[in-house]
Amino acid sequence: MTHGESAPPLVRDVRFLLLGTGTSAGIPVIGCDCEVCTSDDPRDRRTRSGAAISFVDAEGRERLFLLDCGPDHREHSIRHRFKRVDGILFTHDHVDHTFGLDDVRRYNALMKSPIEVFADARTREFLERVYRHIFRRHENVNDSFVADLFVRTISPGDAIDRHGLRFTVFEVLHGRLPVLAFRVEALDAAGRVAAVQPGPLPLAYCTDLSAMPPAAWPRLSGLRTLVLDMLRYRAHPTHLTVDEAVAIAARTAASRTVFVHMTHDIRHATLAPELPAGMELGYDGLVLSGP
Ligand SMILES: [Zn+2]
Ligand SMILES: [Zn+2]
Numbered sequence: 001m002t003h004g005e006s007a008p009p010l011v012r013d014v015r016f017l018l019l020g021t022g023t024s025a026g027i028p029v030i031g032c033d034c035e036v037c038t039s040d041d042p043r044d045r046r047t048r049s050g051a052a053i054s055f056v057d058a059e060g061r062e063r064l065f066l067l068d069c070g071p072d073h074r075e076h077s078i079r080h081r082f083k084r085v086d087g088i089l090f091t092h093d094h095v096d097h098t099f100g101l102d103d104v105r106r107y108n109a110l111m112k113s114p115i116e117v118f119a120d121a122r123t124r125e126f127l128e129r130v131y132r133h134i135f136r137r138h139e140n141v142n143d144s145f146v147a148d149l150f151v152r153t154i155s156p157g158d159a160i161d162r163h164g165l166r167f168t169v170f171e172v173l174h175g176r177l178p179v180l181a182f183r184v185e186a187l188d189a190a191g192r193v194a195a196v197q198p199g200p201l202p203l204a205y206c207t208d209l210s211a212m213p214p215a216a217w218p219r220l221s222g223l224r225t226l227v228l229d230m231l232r233y234r235a236h237p238t239h240l241t242v243d244e245a246v247a248i249a250a251r252t253a254a255s256r257t258v259f260v261h262m263t264h265d266i267r268h269a270t271l272a273p274e275l276p277a278g279m280e281l282g283y284d285g286l287v288l289s290g291p
């Protein structure tokens with residue numbers, strides 16, 4: 001291949017699935033009678049946030065990666081009929097992003113193989129403590145059916161290349177807590193980022209943040225898709241407001257921005273038409289498959 005010629009991506013049929021788009025309580029909120037919690041609009045029903053990316057690799061195999069694995073994962077999996085998980089990338093250790101991990105044991109049984117889990121050092125410590133029955137299985141009183149996982153510690157700047165995709169890890173600020181975000185791109189046969197990206201790629205997944213640190217901005221350049229936190233209208237110490245999220249999306253100039261992690265302050269049919277061009281509200285089950 002001559003210099004400057006663009007190599008095609010190895011993967012095809014890339015689909016990014018918004019599995020859950022709600023804040024930690026989920027919408028409807030338990031015991032709440034507000035207009036969003038009682039709404040008939042299915043887009044106002046939001047399970048806890050998480051996403052998946054599915055694609056077909058160079059050998060023609062279906063692949064699926066999860067971004068977080070919250071308490072509604074089982075419901076997400078059944079809705080989307082997942083039969084395998086090739087890896088799980090965690091953004092941070094909060095319960096609404098991690099408390100579905102026990103259920104991935106079903107994929108171990110279906111695939112007859114362990115699942116690779118990627119987490120920063122803090123999240124890894126949390127997972128190994130909370131899921132002690134998985135990670136210290138030999139101490140269980142009875143030998144029971146638990147997930148088979150191997151955890152890799154990741155840090156900002158790491159590039160995780162799997163099955164023709166690259167996940168580049170970067171850091172955003174969730175209040176005072178640094179958490180991870182991911183830029184997802186397809187690779188070419190030489191292992192470089194493909195010049196022409198398929199489907200919704202390049203895509204950045206930025207859930208749970210209140211500020212975009214300077215080092216994050218280069219990871220947000222040239223995006224076809226930005227998935228971004230947008231909690232509510234009023235200020236919050238650990239999440240973006242509607243105005244803050246719109247300002248960040250505008251600065252990235254991503255072709256398409258989809259907002260996630262919303263509370264019951266946001267009624268889909270009210271806010272969606274007010275957003276600038278190229279920006280939209282996510283909802284559970286929305287599939288981003290590109291232009
Ligand atoms: Zn969250
Ligand atoms: Zn409510």
Ligand SMILES: [Zn+2]
Binds near residue numbers: 174
């Ligand atoms: Zn969080």
